[in-house]
Amino acid sequence: MSPDPGTTVLALRAVAEHVRRTPYAEAIRSAHEAVGYRTLWERSAQVAARLAQLGAAPGTAVGVHLGRSADLVVTLVGLLRSGCVAVPLDVAYPPERLRFMCADADVELVVGHRGPLSRLGGFTTVATDKEVGYATAGPARPVPDPAPAFEAPEVAGDDTAYIVYTSGSTGRPKGVRYSHRNLANLVAWQAGASGCGPGDRTLQFAPASFDVVYQEVLTTLGEGGTVVCCDEDERLDPQLLWDLVERERVNRLFVPFVVIQSLALFADAITPQRHPLREILTSGEQVQCTAAIRAMFTRLPDCRLVNQWGTTETHVATWYELPADVAGWVDLPSIGRPITGTGVRICDPAGRPVPDGEVGELWITGAAVGPGYVGLPERTARSYRTDPLDPAVPAYRSGDLGRVTPDGLIEFLGREDTQVKVRGFRIELGEIESVLATDPSVAQAVVVVAGSAADDRYLRAFLVPKSAPEDTSAWTAGLLADLRDRLPAHMVPVRADVVGSLPRTPSGKVDRLTLATEGAA
Template sequence: MAQVTVVAELEAVANQVSQRPDAVAVTFQGETISYRELWERAGRVADHARSLGATTAGVHLERSIDLVVAVVGLLRAECAAVPLDVGYPVERLRFMCADAGVRVAIGHEAPLARLGGFSAVARDGLMVWAVDESVPAQETEAELAYVVYTSGSTGRPKGVRYAHHNLANLIAWQSDTSSCGAGDRTLQFAPSSFDIIYQEVLTTLGEGGTVVCCTEDERLDPQELWDLIESERVNRIFVPFVMIQSLALFVEDVSPATHPLREILTAGEQVQASDRIRALFTRLPDCRLVNQWGTTESHVSTSYELPADVSSWDDLPSIGAPIRDTRVLVCDDDGRPVPDGEIGELWVAGAAVGPGYLGLPERTAQSYVPDPQHPGEPAYRTGDLGRVRSDGLLEFLGRQDTQVKVRGFRIELGEIETVLNSDPAVAQAVVSVAGATAEERYLRAYVVPKALADDDLPAALLATLRERLPAYMVPTGIEVVASLPRTASGKIDRLALRSV
């Protein structure tokens, strides 16, 4: 196969196409495509994008092999993808299209019809290319790989730009540090709107592995997910920590022989090494838990592989050390790095830092600032608090703008949640702060029971908390709920807890 010039993050994939063209690249519900077929179909996506003059394209595809093909194809075309999650409300999707100037979209027919405004101009199998003629054609930065929308503090979603060189650095680092390789199988779990999809797809294909797609039902149901891991012989998953907690509830039939997982990678939420989480990894001694930290603006910035000996785990594990060509600084309010051991805001610098927000120059200037150690380079102020531990690893201490301080005491909510989640009667637990003013602030816990809860469960849990924690860390009440609200990416929606 002729050598093809491709963007840096696809070079390893192109090499695999040359070396193992007939190997299975992607599978979904019994359908498989080879590396050769993937590359050919992605090439047709790239050709369509170029013929339509698209420098930005909306991606409105349901979970499928088509979605993986589109991810690769738009990168081949050097056309920035704007993921339009089919599960999002139409109003939000239309805002995103207008904000990003999406004139061209690739999608499945039913979602595109619901979105409205787009007229089909070409088809490739079940994929439809559509154009919104009311949107003028426009140029996009050549370096832009994708634009992912994240919730804004003002209620206005923000388009976060990420460049090819940012993505190439991440994928090369992930491939080099992973225990998976050629022939191994990785679950495509993340929604299209979540940047982790690039990590799942490009790392796996660059290693010569197989991307295993799942249905939305399999993604949301931990028992179905375990069944899929078993039937598809999945070796690696990238999942939010809340899903690891859910998986840990259904481990009775899990073993290395039936579930050949070697890596579970998580990001976006603080890992809590409860007894149940330790029990899960005790049942899977060949599987490692990898705690990654970053923001949408910097994707993955740090990583920490927890030791094989689960008894040595901290209750709230470290977020580790920066990835390749990336620096993480702990800074005071004036942007000056603080000594090791002191708490400050985590700033990210180096190859992980993207070019900023789309169409929001003032917000970009506030968050993307000169690196205090290398003033000619940008750093991203994450708003997360942390410190460097005595062993040189980074410790995550929560959000700066939601810093938990109750009655003068600084409190780490994860420590309380770890105790609650270790109780055998609890499936999931979250602690939040209520009260409008500093004087009125108090802690409240929300608990999803493992089985039908009796009326005594809140009192029993409070008694356990009083035995293990200082009085100021014990919530004033525990509310038993059927489920916890989630964001689109699967994380706990802590803001929505106020209305539970």
């Protein structure tokens, strides 16, 4: 089978070209199998054909209930080719949340590994292809084998490619739509900006429910590289992750900042020869250039740290590659400049751009802005706007604060809702965390706002020590005393707690809500 070089799926055109030119090059590597580009294309066509046989047409929402595996990569490509809308259903999510997502996105067909599919409830497996099952809502009906040959539909740039769910401020998860045109712009920019290319190997670290999975998979396949799958133990254990990087010769990582912090704690023995990383890209949290992270990149002189910023609604909007000379890094690096086809406006509360140097809300404009939320027209109307300087260009109000520095870069100043007020002073929590992390005895530091009532809110620090202190109370008291010497009094946490590790969300970020609520007990 050869690919159709005229495929209408924008984000897959480069992939199809590699299928044609290097059909036997390795596209996917997992602990269980290696998949070449031609086999990837054939298996993804089988997925698309099976979906069509089960009644899924372009625009149909299809759940994806797969863990990190070659099957996940194949299915994501197959869904794009089918024109169906992928709705990732994280295998780690509780069944109640998964059922809400299926109902909200109108999912009546789910692709998943046969074991996890049984957790969904209300779905019946009607067909299987090896380890992958296809489950439909309602009663089972006979499905003949094999599925008919795949016939590629017309897929337009404005069609929705996927829906991912993000936490909502009201407690109701929000389904965020992203179009094929949005995705193609992201992937083309990332491939052009990256130092990786044909034959290079990228770790597939993100869960299916996190939009970064598309950035990992499609960028790598579009470059002619190999997607390397990891298991959950390797994802959560920094030493096992280093071992995987060495064993599989991984060249690129897309990981949350907390993972970089963890890797830095186990980086004493790394070398460029054994660990051939060339890029570590991070997004979603404020980067803090601690001594441990600087030391890690000093040991890997050919590896670059890239700070990306954006939202689920826009994916990546800006990027900044830190200098090769680690000595020139600042503690809190910039989020850089917009990616191709995208702009960022710094606006006042009325949506008017402010002069360079003034603080305002970051409005993302252009090709990165997706179509809006699922079933939330009022929320979409509030957040998805038009460019203040060009009404023909879409924009998204990020809720993040920033300003343009004299060198033309964007300085990230936190979210409006994390710039808390304590005793009348506005505070950015990342600044406090950055100062705490400079102490050589601190492995990780997170500061949250505890207390529910407005007049009862206070700052609370959670600290992971590099080694267990002999006297925990004396250690935390010393750190708070040092903060008092370096920060204004209103920025010093009232309390500091020592923890063995920080809780994480399914996407790998620090779970600040858990710390602020359950940690307050």
